[in-house]
Amino acid sequence: MDTVGIRNIGIYVPPEIKDSARIAKLSGIPEDVIRDKFGIVHVHEARQYETVSYMGIEAARKALDGFDPKNLDLVVYCGSEFKDYYLFNCAASIQHEIGAVNANAFEIHSLCSAGVYSLKVLKSMMLCDDSINHVLLVSSSKETQIINYKNHNSRFMFNFGDGAAAVLLEKGMDKNVILETHMISDGQFSEDVAVFGVGCRNFKEGEDIKCSDKYLDVPNINSMKERLDPVTLNNFNEVIAESVKKSGYENKDIGFIAPIFMKRSILENILGRYNLTEENSFVLEEFGHCQSADAFISLSEGRKKGRLKDGDIAVLLGAGTGYTWAATAVRWG
Incomplete structure (x- = not known):
C-alpha cells in the first residue's frame, strides 16, 4: 500500500471559444502576434452559468466515471482563487454537489503550480493515514473574467482560458504511480x-x-x-x-x-x-x-x-x- 496512483482524469472545457482574432480585437494586438508570439489559436470561454464550481463539478463527474462518490475520503480544490464568491469554499461545494457524503473537503492554494504540487501533498497524506484511500483533486479557472485586455502590462495573461480538471487518486494502485x-x-x-x-x-x-x-x-x-x-x-x-x-x-x-x-x-x-x-x-x-x-x-x-x-x-x-x-x-x- 506504499503507492498512490492516478485512477482517472476528467476534463471540462466550455463549448464556447474565444479565438485569436477576437483576442486581437479586444487587446489591439495584431492577430499574428497573438497566434505566433502568444501561442494562442483559441481558448474556451465560460458562459455566465459556467462558474468555477460548475466546471469543477463537471470535471469531477467525468473523473469519477462509475466510481461511487460515497467511497471518496477527501475532496480537494487546488484551482484559481477567483471563485464563485469571495471567501468561498469551493471544495465543500464540489463535495456536496457530487454526492461525496463521506468525504472531507479542503483547499490548497499555490496559484498555477498548485495542481502539480498538490499531488505530493495528497500522496503524503494518503500514505500516512489509513483512513484516506480515495481522493478527488479538482482544479478550475475562469480568470478570463479578471483580465483587462486594454491593460498591456498584463499582456502575458491574455492567454488565459476557462476550464477545469479533476484527478481521482487511489492508494495501493500500481498504475500511473505518483x-x-x-x-x-x-x-x-x-x-x-x-x-x-x-x-x-x-x-x-x-x-x-x-x-x-x-x-x-x-x-x-x-x-x-x-x-x-x-x-x-x-x-x-x-x-x-x-x-x-x-x-x-x-x-x-x-x-x-x-x-x-x-x-x-x-x-x-x-x-x-x-x-x-x-x-x-x-x-x-x-x-x-x-x-x-x-x-x-x-x-x-x-x-x-x-x-x-x-x-x-x-x-x-x-x-x-x-x-x-x-x-x-x-x-x-
Missing part, C-alpha cells in the same frame, strides 16, 4: 501580480472597490521581466531534473512532459534539453492557460493522442506567480 516532486520558490515576485483592489491591505469600510481594481494587474511589468526572464527557464529545467532524480530515474528516462501553458518556442527549448520533441508533449494552443489544470489537460490530451505511453516517466510541470516552479514525476501505465 513519484516525487520538486519545487522552487522565489518570494521576490510575490507582489508583482495581484488583484490589488481586493484584500485587507487597502480595505476601507463603506468604500466601494473601483471597477478597474477588480482586474489582475502587473504594476511594473518591465521590472518583473528583468528579474524573471534570467531565471525561469533554468528553474523549469531544475524542477524537472530534480523530480526525476528524486524518483530514482535519470533525465534520459523521461518519456513525456505535461506542461503548464507556454508558447511553443519555450516548450521546444525544454523538450530539446531532454532529447524530446513535441510528440513527447502537448501544446495547449487550443486551450490556453487554465491555471493549475494545465498539466492535467496536457496529460489527458497526450494520452488521447497516443503520445503518453505505458512505461513512460511523465513529468507534470507547473509555475505560479509569486513565484513558484514545480514538477511531479509519474510512472505511467
Whole structure:
C-alpha cells in the first residue's frame, strides 16, 4: 500500500471559444502576434452559468466515471482563487454537489503550480493515514473574467482560458504511480501580480472597490521581466531534473512532459534539453492557460493522442506567480 496512483482524469472545457482574432480585437494586438508570439489559436470561454464550481463539478463527474462518490475520503480544490464568491469554499461545494457524503473537503492554494504540487501533498497524506484511500483533486479557472485586455502590462495573461480538471487518486494502485516532486520558490515576485483592489491591505469600510481594481494587474511589468526572464527557464529545467532524480530515474528516462501553458518556442527549448520533441508533449494552443489544470489537460490530451505511453516517466510541470516552479514525476501505465 506504499503507492498512490492516478485512477482517472476528467476534463471540462466550455463549448464556447474565444479565438485569436477576437483576442486581437479586444487587446489591439495584431492577430499574428497573438497566434505566433502568444501561442494562442483559441481558448474556451465560460458562459455566465459556467462558474468555477460548475466546471469543477463537471470535471469531477467525468473523473469519477462509475466510481461511487460515497467511497471518496477527501475532496480537494487546488484551482484559481477567483471563485464563485469571495471567501468561498469551493471544495465543500464540489463535495456536496457530487454526492461525496463521506468525504472531507479542503483547499490548497499555490496559484498555477498548485495542481502539480498538490499531488505530493495528497500522496503524503494518503500514505500516512489509513483512513484516506480515495481522493478527488479538482482544479478550475475562469480568470478570463479578471483580465483587462486594454491593460498591456498584463499582456502575458491574455492567454488565459476557462476550464477545469479533476484527478481521482487511489492508494495501493500500481498504475500511473505518483513519484516525487520538486519545487522552487522565489518570494521576490510575490507582489508583482495581484488583484490589488481586493484584500485587507487597502480595505476601507463603506468604500466601494473601483471597477478597474477588480482586474489582475502587473504594476511594473518591465521590472518583473528583468528579474524573471534570467531565471525561469533554468528553474523549469531544475524542477524537472530534480523530480526525476528524486524518483530514482535519470533525465534520459523521461518519456513525456505535461506542461503548464507556454508558447511553443519555450516548450521546444525544454523538450530539446531532454532529447524530446513535441510528440513527447502537448501544446495547449487550443486551450490556453487554465491555471493549475494545465498539466492535467496536457496529460489527458497526450494520452488521447497516443503520445503518453505505458512505461513512460511523465513529468507534470507547473509555475505560479509569486513565484513558484514545480514538477511531479509519474510512472505511467
